[in-house]
Amino acid sequence: MISKLVAQGVVGVLLASSTVAFAQDYPNRPIKMVVPFAAGGGADIVARAVAAPLAKRLGQPIVVDNKPGGGATLGADLVAKSSADGYTILYTTPGPQMTNPYLMSKLPYDPARDLVPVSSVAIVPNVLVVNKNVPARSVKEFIQFAKTNPGKVNYASAGIGASSHLAGELFKQSAGIHMVHIPYRGTGPALADLLSGEVQAAIDSIAVYKQHIDSGALKALGVATRQRSKALPNVPPIADELKGFDAAPVNYISVPAKTPQAIIDRLNTEINAVLQSTELQEQLATHGVIPQGGTQAEMVALVRSEAAKWKKVIEASGAKLD
Incomplete structure (x- = not known):
């Protein structure tokens, strides 16, 4: 019995030693950063902006691989x-781990068991x-306008389950108003109808709307962060009117479960170092994006709290993707 326990202990030590050695050698070949959205979109732009300096710090190329489809579930x-x-790492937004579990009756992976958050990257x-x-x-x-015109005010989104859809639902529920949701296939068609007046409102990325706000074609009423945005410094937060309102999606990195903690720690350290770059901060600012890193524990906690928040919103709205 004692010899068996000793043998098991030796095996455990050897496995632990090999894991540490493997992590210390990381990375020694190119890394694939999977973006579960089409090239050219907001998440893809930020992912590529971050991937270049991150590759320099890690000393290996990072290949951005776009895998769109299934509401971001294919890439995840x-x-x-x-x-x-x-x-193989995932650059993602709330869908795969925070909202899709409540929008879809079945996922091909377990968002809590199969993916581990590493670090936040940015707030959009x-x-x-x-x-x-x-x-x-x-x-x-x-x-007040919506309350005096119940059912006559509509808002556009980039599609069912998109952050622009869920932000609109959160706004409706927080304000106690009734607006009609008009889903589109992407931000482009939604923007076109918003500019023409076919739809009255939308809550979506500052980067999408800023030029039209600047031109006067659209009116910006409130930002969906709890603080003012440098991109729209004269626009107050929606939270000034609706206490606690926050509908700014986080972009973050996740990895497969069972990834060695030493590798997760290395990625977290280097991601946070990259986000301190003035050059990257200025680059992201042109898109209205706020770099935001943090510890792994903070990102894990954020996934849990955001999932709980959006679960309530989704259930109240009845939204479904399948």
């Missing part, structure tokens, strides 16, 4: 089922905008 599933060695601020002909100049006035 690919990473979840990859080797847990740090060479949304802004509540209305067509220039809507008689409202503030969040308070828009809420």
Whole structure:
């Protein structure tokens, strides 16, 4: 019995030693960063902006691999089922781990067991905008307008389950108003109808709407972060009117479960170092994006708290992707 325990202990020590050695050698070949969205979109732009300096710090190329489809589940599933060695990582937004579990009846992976958050990367601020002909100049006035016109005010989104959809539902529930959701196949068609007046409002990325706000075609009523945005310094937070309102999606990195902690720690350290770069901060600022790193524990906690928040919103709205 004693010899058996000793043998097991020796095996455990050898396995632990080999894991440490493996992590110390990491990385020694190119890393694949899977982005579960099409090239050219907001997440893809930020992912590529971060991947270049991160590759320099890690000393290995980072290949951005776009795997769109299934509401971001295809790319997430690919990473979840990859080797847990740090060479396939997921650059993602709330869908795969925070919202899709409640929008879809079945996922091809377990978002809690198969993926492990590493670090937050950025916050992508949304802004509540209305067509220039809507008689409202503030969040308070828009809420009153919607209350006096129940069912006659509609808002556009990039599609069912998109952050622009869920932000609109959160706004409706927080303000106690009834707006009609008009889902589109992407931000482009939604923007076109918003500019023409076919729809009255939307809550989506500042980067999408800023030029139209600057031109006067759209009116910005409130940003969906709890603080003002440098991109729209004169626009107050929606939270000034609706206490605690926050609908700014986080971009973050996840890896397959069972990835050695030493590799997770290395990735977290280097991601946070990259986000301190003035050059990267200025680059992201042009898109209205706020770099935001943090510890792994903070990102794990954020996934849990955001999942709980959006679960309530989704269940109240009845939204489904399948």
